[in-house]
Amino acid sequence: MVKTYNVQSHTEHPVCVRKLYMGFPGETLLEEVSFDVYAGEVFVILGGSGSGKSTLLKHLIGLYSPLDGEIFIHGRSLTQATPGEKTQIMNSIGISYQSGALFGSMTLLENVRLPLEEFTDMPLEAMNLVCRLKLFQVGLEGYEKHLPSELSGGMQKRAAIARAMALDPSILFLDEPSAGLDPLTSLELDELILNIARTLKITFIIVTHELDSIFKIADRMIILDKRHKNLAAQGSPLELSRTHPDPWVRSFLNREKIAP
Amino acid sequence: MPKTANPSTLDYSLKTAQDGTVHAEVRGRMEAGSVGPLWKELASRLKKPRGGLVLDVEKVDYMDMSGQALLLHFSRLVQDRNLPVEIRGLRSDFRHIQEQIDCFDCRPRPMQRKLSALEELGRAAVNLGRDTRQFFSFVGEFVSAFAYSLTHPGTVRWRDVLSHMEYVGGRAVFIIALMGFLIGVIIAFQTAITLRAFGAEIFVAKLLGLSMVRELGPLVTSIILAGRSGSAFAAEIGTMKTNEEINALQTMGLSPVRFLVVPRMLAAMMVTPLLCLFFLLFSFIGGGLVMLSMDFTLSSYIHQLSTSVGMTDFLGGMVKVFVFSILVAWIGCVRGLQTGSGASAVGRSTTSAVVSAIVLIILADGIFAVVYYMLGI
Numbered sequence: 001m002v003k004t005y006n007v008q009s010h011t012e013h014p015v016c017v018r019k020l021y022m023g024f025p026g027e028t029l030l031e032e033v034s035f036d037v038y039a040g041e042v043f044v045i046l047g048g049s050g051s052g053k054s055t056l057l058k059h060l061i062g063l064y065s066p067l068d069g070e071i072f073i074h075g076r077s078l079t080q081a082t083p084g085e086k087t088q089i090m091n092s093i094g095i096s097y098q099s100g101a102l103f104g105s106m107t108l109l110e111n112v113r114l115p116l117e118e119f120t121d122m123p124l125e126a127m128n129l130v131c132r133l134k135l136f137q138v139g140l141e142g143y144e145k146h147l148p149s150e151l152s153g154g155m156q157k158r159a160a161i162a163r164a165m166a167l168d169p170s171i172l173f174l175d176e177p178s179a180g181l182d183p184l185t186s187l188e189l190d191e192l193i194l195n196i197a198r199t200l201k202i203t204f205i206i207v208t209h210e211l212d213s214i215f216k217i218a219d220r221m222i223i224l225d226k227r228h229k230n231l232a233a234q235g236s237p238l239e240l241s242r243t244h245p246d247p248w249v250r251s252f253l254n255r256e257k258i259a260p
Numbered sequence: 261m262p263k264t265a266n267p268s269t270l271d272y273s274l275k276t277a278q279d280g281t282v283h284a285e286v287r288g289r290m291e292a293g294s295v296g297p298l299w300k301e302l303a304s305r306l307k308k309p310r311g312g313l314v315l316d317v318e319k320v321d322y323m324d325m326s327g328q329a330l331l332l333h334f335s336r337l338v339q340d341r342n343l344p345v346e347i348r349g350l351r352s353d354f355r356h357i358q359e360q361i362d363c364f365d366c367r368p369r370p371m372q373r374k375l376s377a378l379e380e381l382g383r384a385a386v387n388l389g390r391d392t393r394q395f396f397s398f399v400g401e402f403v404s405a406f407a408y409s410l411t412h413p414g415t416v417r418w419r420d421v422l423s424h425m426e427y428v429g430g431r432a433v434f435i436i437a438l439m440g441f442l443i444g445v446i447i448a449f450q451t452a453i454t455l456r457a458f459g460a461e462i463f464v465a466k467l468l469g470l471s472m473v474r475e476l477g478p479l480v481t482s483i484i485l486a487g488r489s490g491s492a493f494a495a496e497i498g499t500m501k502t503n504e505e506i507n508a509l510q511t512m513g514l515s516p517v518r519f520l521v522v523p524r525m526l527a528a529m530m531v532t533p534l535l536c537l538f539f540l541l542f543s544f545i546g547g548g549l550v551m552l553s554m555d556f557t558l559s560s561y562i563h564q565l566s567t568s569v570g571m572t573d574f575l576g577g578m579v580k581v582f583v584f585s586i587l588v589a590w591i592g593c594v595r596g597l598q599t600g601s602g603a604s605a606v607g608r609s610t611t612s613a614v615v616s617a618i619v620l621i622i623l624a625d626g627i628f629a630v631v632y633y634m635l636g637i
Contacts, residue, residue: 091293104602121296122326123303130292130329136364137325149601167292168324199357200325 014039014171014203015060020069022052022059028067029055031229035222037171042197042204042217044237047224048252053207054098054175056224060205061095061173062086073171091119094164098175100156102148108135108159109144115166134162138192154185158192165196172196174206178213186210190217211255215241223249270294274301280311281344287319290327302334313338318349328357332364398517398594405517406525420523421530428489428524429531433538435488439480440539444468444546447476452554461554465564468547472540473569473577479625481536482584485528486617490592493524494613497596498606506597521593525586532585533578540577576637580628587624588617 015037023029029052178186225232241253595613
């Protein structure tokens with residue numbers, strides 16, 4: 001029996017973060033952070049180096065426990081979930097790590113098939129077809145039998161997205177998807193994310209540094225502020241870059257130095 | 261919507277009409293966790309389709325890519341036999357995914373052609389040739405780097421040598437001592453039982469001394485070295501290889517052999533004979549305890565031991581363990597440098613380092629036995 005919490009105001013959004021304190025005992029990275037991620041949007045987490053972007057992502061996917069506060073995924077509290085409930089919540093999300101984290105000893109098809117083998121009772125023929133469709137979606141048709149080491153960095157990232165989508169999650173978390181990619185491959189990856197978000201109505205939560213990419217794909221974003229251990233801003237990138245009252249936010253987004 | 265791998269979220273009814281048309285009415289959520297049973301049922305009914313297929317999905321309220329794959333697969337399967345397919349009531353929001361994957365060719369991809377026995381043999385011969393060339397080139401590279409290091413001791417990274425000596429030697433003392441003590445106790449005890457029948461227990465000391473110094477000491481020390489340090493060398497260097505650190509060394513103009521292999525080998529060569537001494541000492545202590553428990557005096561045990569084991573035996577054992585240490589450290593480093601890509605390659609290298617080291621130790625021990633016999637040692 002899945003325990004549900006009385007969070008009517010939270011259940012309508014795929015991800016709700018309430019008064020989150022994270023970091024290490026005695027040294028917090030973020031304090032009292034709250035935000036919502038709306039269904040079907042591309043949501044970006046931005047911040048300077050060391051501001052806790054990747055740590056926040058690891059909290060959202062349940063790898064780390066917050067010092068205080070709540071994280072709700074589809075209205076179910078991640079912080080209070082039992083291990084069984086956590087697995088159920090994990091099945092509703094997909095994660096693509098910064099390095100791709102593909103299993104080196106498995107072919108691309110086997111990498112994508114692994115979650116299907118573990119969590120569904122589909123026949124092998126069906127799983128293979130679904131995996132080939134996923135790889136087709138990310139533009140890797142014909143590479144099913146390749147090992148990750150035989151692919152370029154961009155292809156590995158796309159394959160990692162295909163694996164993250166294996167169980168058709170409703171939320172996809174991507175950690176620095178364009179890191180280390182050339183501008184053209186990065187652009188292709190942006191288009192892929194937009195295409196998947198629009199056609200499959202998947203909610204994307206992306207940690208990235210690439211401003212060009214943010215302006216192209218993000219519906220909304222949050223900017224982490226290392227100085228105040230809080231959110232410097234949240235909203236649409238264009239709006240924030242033009243009208244946000246804090247000059248630091250505007251300069252961050254417009255890549256300009258603040259006038260002394 | 262959260263996806264739960266719960267088959268009960270999908271409900272369906274199937275019937276086959278007289279003309280062979282399969283009618284399927286599906287209700288609920290068509291998703292990865294729920295389409296399995298329907299897929300299997302449809303696959304068995306449509307093994308040899310005689311009529312068409314009617315899939316009624318009007319009451320499906322959620323469909324993910326696995327559900328779409330089912331529609332695509334069975335409609336293509338039936339269409340390929342020139343039979344009619346009708347998908348009823350597909351909601352417009354599911355239709356755009358169908359349009360996107362419409363150009364996908366869902367027939368299984370042709371399998372790669374299997375190689376003939378002759379081709380397999382040819383490939384194996386080419387691989388063997390390549391491995392042999394690599395092996396000799398590594399031996400050459402190693403000998404030249406090692407000779408250079410010996411003639412130019414200033415170029416050796418002594419700090420690395422010391423840290424490897426600490427790992428290979430210092431941290432292995434306890435396990436070596438424990439093994440030595442236990443093996444000493446076991447051998448002394450087992451032989452004492454047999455020799456007691458002849459009233460010849462005092463010869464336990466002779467037997468223990470010779471077998472430990474000439475055979476077991478070098479052999480067990482080297483096998484522990486292979487398990488502890490040979491594997492560690494292969495895993496360390498193998499991980500460096502997969503992380504492209506070896507490439508980085510080469511592009512900096514540094515020789516991986518001089519940088520990584522020479523310090524490890526020097527460390528192993530210097531500390532393994534010392535470890536063997538520890539092994540011998542503790543095995544004699546173990547044997548001594550057994551003898552004392554059989555009412556022999558310590559002085560008679562030591563006397564028997566010292567008269568049975570000569571300097572030639574001792575030096576013969578030390579030469580052996582020195583050569584074994586070279587083999588173990590060398591094969592560990594070679595396997596590390598031969599590592600392919602990926603985490604499993606590191607595992608394979610490590611296993612291979614230990615297995616090869618033990619095989620080499622036993623082979624070399626056999627050669628030593630013959631040589632010592634011919635030399636009268």
